Structures are given as C-alpha cells and as structure tokens.
Amino acid sequence: MASATDQHPNLPLPDYFSKFAANYVRQTGQSTLNILRNIVTDQIQKSCHPIGPDSVVHDTAAGPGIAAAALVARLLEDQLPKEMLVSDIVPAMVTAANESLVSSPLRKVECKELDSQDLKGVRDNYFTHSIDNFSIFTFVRPVDAIRETYRTLRPGGLAVVTCWRRFAPMHIVHATQRKIRPDLPGGLMPTPSPQFYEEGGFHRRKIDVFDQELVVADEEQIAGLTELTSGPMMARAREGYTPEEEARWAETVRESVREEIAQYGGIRFEAYVLLATK
Numbered sequence: 049m050a051s052a053t054d055q056h057p058n059l060p061l062p063d064y065f066s067k068f069a070a071n072y073v074r075q076t077g078q079s080t081l082n083i084l085r086n087i088v089t090d091q092i093q094k095s096c097h098p099i100g101p102d103s104v105v106h107d108t109a110a111g112p113g114i115a116a117a118a119l120v121a122r123l124l125e126d127q128l129p130k131e132m133l134v135s136d137i138v139p140a141m142v143t144a145a146n147e148s149l150v151s152s153p154l155r156k157v158e159c160k161e162l163d164s165q166d167l168k169g170v171r172d173n174y175f176t177h178s179i180d181n182f183s184i185f186t187f188v189r190p191v192d193a194i195r196e197t198y199r200t201l202r203p204g205g206l207a208v209v210t211c212w213r214r215f216a217p218m219h220i221v222h223a224t225q226r227k228i229r230p231d232l233p234g235g236l237m238p239t240p241s242p243q244f245y246e247e248g249g250f251h252r253r254k255i256d257v258f259d260q261e262l263v264v265a266d267e268e269q270i271a272g273l274t275e276l277t278s279g280p281m282m283a284r285a286r287e288g289y290t291p292e293e294e295a296r297w298a299e300t301v302r303e304s305v306r307e308e309i310a311q312y313g314g315i316r317f318e319a320y321v322l323l324a325t326k
Contacts, residue, residue: 110183259319
C-alpha cells in the first residue's frame with residue numbers, strides 16, 4: 049500500500065487502508081489470495097527459479113501478508129523459504145500480517161514497515177524472490193517500485209508481479225454509477241502495463257507474462273466483495289451525489305452484483321502475471 053504522498057490519486061485516502069486491514073481478505077473475496085495460490089503452483093514452482101528451502105523471499109507491499117499466506121498454503125513445509133520479509137507502508141497492514149503469520153510454519157519471517165518505492169535499509173542483491181501481489185497500481189511511482197525490486201534481487205533472482213486486467217469491484221461500481229448518475233464521470237482504476245518492468249531494469253527477453261482468471265462464486269466471498277463496493281473504499285465514486293442518490297447506492301450495488309453473477313456465474317477477475325528474472 050502507498051503513503052499519503054505516494055498513493056495513486058484515484059484510490060481511497062490512506063487512512064482507509066488502516067481500517068481496511070482487518071477485513072482485507074473478506075472484502076477482496078479472497079481473490080488476491082486465491083489467484084496467487086494458483087500462480088505459486090502453476091508458474092513460480094514450474095519456473096527455472098522455484099522457491100525452496102534456500103530461498104530468501106520478499107513479500108513487498110504485502111497488505112496483511114497475502115503472498116506469505118499463499119506460500120504456506122501451497123508449498124510443503126520442506127519447500128518453504130529459509131527467510132521471508134513481509135513489508136507494507138501501512139502500519140495496520142504490518143500488524144495484521146504479523147498476527148496472521150506468528151504461528152505459521154515459516155522458519156524465519158519478519159514483518160516490517162517499508163515503502164516499496166524506496167526500500168531503505170534493504171541491501172542490494174539480497175532476495176532470491178520478490179513478490180508484489182496486486183499493489184503496483186497503487187503507486188504514483190510504479191517504476192521506482194520495480195527499480196527497488198530489481199536492486200534488491202540477486203542476479204538470477206525472480207520477481208513476481210501481479211496486476212489487474214479486470215478488477216471486478218470497479219466494474220460493479222462503474223455499472224452502479226451508470227444507473228444512478230450517468231451524467232457524472234466514472235472512470236475505472238488504472239492498471240499499469242508491463243512496460244514499467246522494462247523501465248525498472250529488467251530485460252525484455254527475461255520477462256514472461258501470463259494471464260490468470262478467477263470467478264468468485266462462494267456466497268460468503270461475494271458478500272465480502274459487495275461490502276467493499278458498498279462501503280467507504282468507493283466513496284470517491286459517489287462524489288457529487290445528493291443524499292437521496294447516496295441512499296440508493298447500496299441497493300444499486302447489489303443489483304449490479306446480481307447482473308455480474310448472471311453474466312459470468314460469479315464475480316469475474318482477470319489478472320496478468322509477470323515473471324521477470326534479473
């Protein structure tokens with residue numbers, strides 16, 4: 049997550065992410081966790097640089113430690129890295145990560161407050177793997193975040209970056225905006241293209257891009273996503289609304305969710321996955 053000065057202006061105010069920390073997994077419908085679980089199995093462990101007992105991994109811009117949780121879920125205990133740094137700039141996210149990982153089988157894990165765009169105190173060429181899971185679009189300076197990933201990776205190290213092609217809650221919000229106030233602008237969340245990774249130091253020939261899709265059909269997870277799109281994270285989507293229009297938002301979101309489910313059989317996410325070798 050990003051700070052007040054470094055966060056993308058289209059996102060909620062930074063203090064929201066502190067309040068969001070405790071509900072992150074529920075309100076994302078476990079989408080960021082489940083997509084990364086699949087990536088661990090289907091891409092990372094089948095790459096030329098799988099994670100193993102000698103690996104040193106950075107879960108950067110980690111939120112409540114989603115990448116660490118995905119590794120624990122998908123790797124055997126003897127495959128887990130010997131060392132892991134879980135970092136985020138939001139203190140509440142770091143606290144949430146620490147609480148969730150304190151009893152995990154990870155051998156050595158540190159949860160620390162750090163800015164992914166300026167990893168002060170982290171040595172050059174330190175990590176074998178760096179995972180940035182659905183955070184790159186939150187930065188004003190995404191190239192700086194990639195440069196720091198490149199700097200802190202060992203030669204031959206693997207960077208794993210995920211980003212949304214279709215972040216379903218924003219499409220639901222956009223559909224809701226069109227129903228209530230079609231006259232107001234209602235843009236979607238920006239999603240950086242893979243060009244940032246070349247600018248950040250990685251060579252084009254050493255970058256592989258994959259697509260991932262996920263349809264969330266579980267009722268409890270859909271309820272969490274509905275809370276996300278109904279609540280304060282999307283307050284900026286309602287700028288310019290009258291009190292009466294604001295009052296219509298939650299029910300109209302539920303209508304848009306029903307339309308999404310009718311079209312896709314659930315809430316549909318699309319992501320791209322970038323694996324880059326230093």
